[in-house]
Amino acid sequence: MARHVENTTAVHDGLLAKTGLVRAARYIQPGEQTPDGRELHRRGGRRAEEFYRERWRHDKIVRSTHGVNCTGSCSWQVYVKDGIITWETQAVDYPSVGPGSPEYEPRGCPRGASFSWYTYSPARVRYPYVRGVLLELFRAAKTANGGDPVAAWAEITADPERAAAYKTARGRGGFVRATWAEVLELVAAAHVHTVAAYGPDRTAGFTVIPAMSMTSYAAGTRFYSLLGGTILSFYDWYADLPPASPQVFGDQTDVPESADWWNASYLIVWGTNLPITRTPDAHFMTEARYRGQKVVVVSPDYSDHTKFADDWLAANPGTDGALAMAMGHVMLTEFYRDRQVPRFESYARTYTDLPFLVTLRQHGEGYVPDHFLTASDLDHDGAAGSGAQAHHEQAHDEQAHDEQAQWKTVVLDEASGEAVVPNGSIGFRWGEEGKGRWNLDLGETRPALSCYGRPGAEAVAVDLPRFDVGDQGGGVLRRGVPAVRVGDRLVTTVFDLVMGHYGVARPGLPGDWPAGYDDADAPYTPAWQEQITSVPASAAARVAREFARNAELSEGRSMIAMGAGTNHWFHSDQIYRTFLSLLMLGGCEGVNGGGWAHYVGQEKVRPLTGWFTLAFAYDWVRPTRHMPATPYWYLVTDQWRYEGAGADVLSSPLGEGRFSGKSVADLNAYAVRQGWIASHPAFDRNPLDLADAADASGKGLDEFVVGELQAGRLRFAACDPDDPANFPRVLTVWRSNLLGSSGKGHEYFLRHLLGADNAVAAEECPPGARPAEVAWHDEAPVGKLDLLVDIDFRMVSTGIYADVVLPTATWYEKHDLSSTDMHPFVHSFNPAIAPPWEARSDFDIFSDLATEVSRLAEGRLGVRRDVMAVPLGHDTPDECAQPGGRALDWAAGECEPVPGVTMPRLVVVERDYPRLAERWRALGPLIDTAGATTKGVTLPVGTEVPWLASRNGTVRGGVADGRPRIDRDDLFCEAILALSGTTNGRLAVAGFEALEERTGVPLADLAHERAGDRITFADTVTQPRAVIASPEWSGAESERRRYSPFTVNVDRLKPWHTLTGRQQFFLDHDWMAELGECLPTYRPPLSIAETFGDQRRGAPDRPQLVARYLTPHSKWSIHSEYQDNLHMLNLFRGGPVIWVNDLDATRIGVADNDWIEAYNRNGVTVARAAVTHRVPPGTVIMYHAIDRHLQMPVSETSGLHGGTDNSLTRVVMKPSHMIGGYAQLSAGFNYYGPTGSQRDELAVIRRRSQEVEF
């Protein structure tokens, strides 16, 4: 070694000796040379280092995360210097998921990394603003009314001239700064006046996605819950809710965490762009490939996730259901008919409704599937043949007297041929007799999957609807099933119906069957789907075969990741049901590495119970006015006045005409009346006055209200949305951008809700096509809303149109909680700086507003009683209100109007308005006695309350004397964590024990290992914390096991919350049959051109492109920040862009980057064209949440300032989403309700003048 160094030195000496220049320089250069001339030693001259040292020297570094719209829930370090947020970096502090799996690190994406730009951005709302004209009116009226702000508000809004003056100014600027004191007084006065004059349900709050800032969400909903305001849903409104999940699983949405992708060995990515919208999680997908996972991508365009595909199936937009049906055909043929896979069969028998019996009803020459056979159909004399054993007789005896018998579904015992009532159906869930029997334990029974080949089986022809033909009307398929008789009923199994429906022929059965996979005429073969989707038949069959074979060999580790691309369609429930069928047939649900993985908007509030209880003030008053937002907006923005066809266009050709002559608004009114779906405001009368009137009448509330309704003196508000008594009067929007982002039918919002300039070009329904029941006013009202309050840190569309804009804190300026279903951790938001300028956190704003409302309520509102109409709720005994899924109508005399059975439940609660703020700030006493309930499981809250009292301190004096304080955001977070099973081991165990009592299967051990754990808020500030397995969710999880939904159901035989207690292929509600959707089927996108006619405008010779209009999520703005972020704008063109296929663009003379206009009857928007071959011809893409405040020119079509991506959309409600009172098809907030789908729309594209004005 020494020798080597010597040699090297010698070489250098030799070289340097030749360059005498270096030697000579030692006389003139500062510093000393070493003798070998290689080194120069100097002192000082290091001041430049200060630059980078200073760059990384911060006053503080605060761990926080991003809120509202991002499922990332990434842990970030926020750097503060001289009181200014400088930037953020990934915190890299997630707990390990253990050996054998990649870790969650690194989490984060460019959107999150650029969030801090917003803190000081030009769009930041810095002060409270009120539109000048309104503030002047208010000040003048207040002076005129002796300083009474409530009287002032009443006067302004009652005067049509003054009201019009400020309403027509909406969207036209003119904001002036106001003080917090003045603006809060104005807002509070509007609330107090509205409560007194119209009712508390005429106020409404809209906020979204609580998981990503639970406390900020809860602050406002707690205020509205105590006030009695309407709380609008978001998940269904966004069309992110997959209605198939409630339909099939009886669960809102439950999906695997992203680390579970690692466990999948076959992954189909079908409508979710994982690298773009799940950026921090996508690494699990790429890592799993090194473990041998195959990735198949189904996507119409060459998208960012397509490049990860081993197989790319480019199905045409909206035709995914056809592909999935064909795959199901292949699976049933090869894995159920030609060969039986023991695991698939035993899974199907235990965990699905496939063996359950369905009655067949004569229809024309054939039969149609009718309803599930239930225990009430089994007569005492032995239903299915002779030889009934003793225990069966006993069972029948029991059933005959069992009130729940109509809710107990029936299978056929394979050995005995007996009709048997197995445990686990919903009939065992609520009654006393079902205790310990609500489980999937089949005992000795082995249910027969099929009646095929059974003794006494008849081959019966059944008629099934098909929708691939006849535009929207569909056609009829004749197929055959084997059927047996139970008593006098002809029954078959769901499996046999599925086989017939999918077209899997078995010898001896009547009907028309496909000749083989290459029979293109017969649904649902691979060749048939090729004509629709353009996916080659052989590719569809191959992927189906691989998917199923992998599921067989890996015991269920085949996964389908799905999302907006397949879920934002009108018929998304059908698309998803065809996907879920593949997973159920492969036995993949409830298996780690298998099952569905729904990724769009599917936020998971892991500490659900505590959050729900506090957010809706269930610690004081139960219930609250939860309202599905889609029908709410549909009615209040008068979009129902612009329908192109009646609801019966959706009916099956085999339907009974239930929808004929009715509009969608009529169906909604019916669903409201039957207690299926919530509707607030409920009645055309102030519910406070209604309570007083009921008291005064001396009758019971139910009797009084039913009497008034039948006498016609009281009407449901849903029957007359345009009656001024039913208008929404005050709307507060926070943590969201209703008008710039989610407002389907944006221009209708502007016209009818706000009374602002708008670009609606649609015609209202002509007289013959108007609703039959819902009242039609000749002139549609405009500007229904008296006050729109927007709470935001950005001035965007909602703020631009609001009357009052309040500046709020960003995600780096407050305490809050975040969790997601992508990872199993809960962690906190923490303030890096105090809210700058005059901003206040959402929490503080609602605290202040509550105080102001209470102050003004004194002497004006006092203590009142409030009548609430509560729909028949899922996971409550009310879900068993309307047996058999019969759609009866009490208004037509088909049944008696009984609140809580055939009508909404009527509940009276007390509103203590002057004490509202005191209640808001303290944990109420109701939780001590009633506990806290999630999904039908009540967590017995006990020691948590004194613990919170000692930790948070208690309130002194007033209505909440001695109760734990929750009047600060961190204290509120502490209460959420303390009252949830996922973050409090004691409650998790106690909840499981409560569930054990009902199910009779062991569950509590799932949480035993962490029984003593309690995650406090301080814990979450330090680092994200892994949550505890809890009955709030359906999966087992521990440090040894990744979360995957329904693993508890599969491992522990706990039923799904459905009618049969199993995952359901078959839905037997009357309206499902009317729609022809009892079974999963392919329904094409809505035929807009058929319904609404040609959408083109202007000179016919002007080149125009009519295209499918898709609004997927953007690479540069979803999720953790918005499209106006300068950093992100720099990455791609920076403004509204519509992607157009290059061939289409050539046809209409559009070159890349040209300005174009996109329009239809609903509105207009302007954008630049991004011309690309990666989008298929006939389809255009405009990324979602293109707001109108950024580089949006004036449209030459409308003459108005641009639009948003939602200017072209409109709410279209699907009747099946309104079904209620029937097991899993029952109302629940964000659980079931019409979705605000937007993918079925068409846009017309044309080149515009390239001179644009802004």
Next chain:
Amino acid sequence: MSGITGFQLWWWVILPYLALATFVIGHIWRYRYDQFGWTSRSTELQEKKLLKWGSPIFHYGTFAAISGHIIGILIPERWTAAIGIPETAYRWFSAGAGTLAAVLIIIGVAILAGRRLFVARVRATTSPVDWLALILLAIVIVMGIAETIGVGLLGHGYNYRQSVALWFRGLFAGSPDVRAIAHAPFLYQLHATAAWAVIAVWPFSRLVHAWSAPVWYLWRPFVVYRSRRATRPNEPGTSGRRWRRIGVHY
């Protein structure tokens, strides 16, 4: 200084001094406030194939031209005469060597100007002050070439050493000979004026990179160690900022 007009005084004395003052003060300002912007704003990342030829040719030509100016303008004619170089010999040497330099510069500028104007990526990186400096430089170069080739080589020659040089050196001696320049041919006047403008714009443009040419790499040892100076340690928990009187800058 008698017999000169106010305009001549303004144009040939005051403006040059203003330019010189701007040059000096501008550099001090730039050095203090914009050290991180002290750069040639190289566009090598945007375009390399043309730059690799154009830049060396232009720079070597420029060095030659600058040397020529030192000989022609800064060295008095009588010095060269004193060592026995007659004006004719000087003129032909100057015209010959100057023409060589001019040819190099023409080739270099053609390449560089071409890429700056026609390569979009390069054009996009050019700031307004760079455009100004480059246009002025172009005027200087075109005039200089016209003088060297048009007048010196092909024309009748012009002994600028008895006019322009006297005035130029006089500026530094404090006694500029205004009449000498005022009666020089327009070509030379324009060349000189544009040159002063370049001097004035220099500190604000990319031309500052001239002072940062790493020529010392020629004689610098490979490795430079910079040890810390012995200083008082920082107060704990501070970055060396200490309590000071209010108003004293850090």
